[in-house]
Amino acid sequence: MSFLYSMAESLNAKQVVETGVALGDSSLAILASVSKRSGGRLISVDRPYLRFGSEKHVGAAVPPHLRNCWELIREADRSGIGKALGRLYPLDMCHYDSDKSYSGRMFGYSRLWQALRPGGVFISDDIQDNLAFFHFSETVQHKYFVVKSRNKYIGFIVKRATDRSYIDDTRG
Numbered sequence: 262m263s264f265l266y267s268m269a270e271s272l273n274a275k276q277v278v279e280t281g282v283a284l285g286d287s288s289l290a291i292l293a294s295v296s297k298r299s300g301g302r303l304i305s306v307d308r309p310y311l312r313f314g315s316e317k318h319v320g321a322a323v324p325p326h327l328r329n330c331w332e333l334i335r336e337a338d339r340s341g342i343g344k345a346l347g348r349l350y351p352l353d354m355c356h357y358d359s360d361k362s363y364s365g366r367m368f369g370y371s372r373l374w375q376a377l378r379p380g381g382v383f384i385s386d387d388i389q390d391n392l393a394f395f396h397f398s399e400t401v402q403h404k405y406f407v408v409k410s411r412n413k414y415i416g417f418i419v420k421r422a423t424d425r426s427y428i429d430d431t432r433g
């Protein structure tokens with residue numbers, strides 16, 4: 262059972278946004294959970310690929326019976342995350358696995374965090390790449406947790422029930 266599936270199950274997650282899809286393994290894990298709940302939805306953001314012919318592989322792991330709970334936004338994070346949050350808000354869970362640069366992460370992390378409901382869970386893949394995840398947890402003054410998964414590390418932060426960074430409108 263995957264970490265993402267288990268986390269979505271433990272949250273009873275209905276509203277999830279992820280960045281970074283590739284073949285769709287993470288999308289499949291999240292959808293396997295959210296699709297069990299009435300109104301459960303996942304919106305995924307992944308930029309259009311430059312190489313012609315690879316487009317049809319994006320999200321290929323997601324089977325037809327889960328696609329009615331799923332929306333794929335083919336845009337870069339800078340525009341795609343805002344669009345996703347304009348359609349799905351607030352979030353029970355979010356998963357960041359796209360632009361791994363420090364600045365890319367800081368942009369995506371803060372947008373997703375603001376849309377996360379109190380008690381919701383923020384997850385980032387490959388946190389070993391740079392210090393962005395650790396600096397972000399300091400900025401939002403929350404404890405982080407780290408899970409080792411084969412040769413990489415996944416970080417997550419549980420948003421406190423009393424957190425004030427939850428805002429009512431991240432759109433636009």
Ligand SMILES: C[S@@+](CC[C@H](N)C(=O)[O-])C[C@H]1O[C@@H](n2cnc3c(N)ncnc32)[C@H](O)[C@@H]1O
Pocket residue numbers: 280281282283284285286287288306307308336337338339358359360361365
């Ligand atoms: C590691 S893969 C995602 C893997 C997927 N989450 C999984 O676990 O199966 C990273 C993906 O992020 C996407 N990506 C990289 N930079 C991006 C950006 N700035 N905006 C949107 N997507 C981006 C790439 O196109 C690629 O498909």
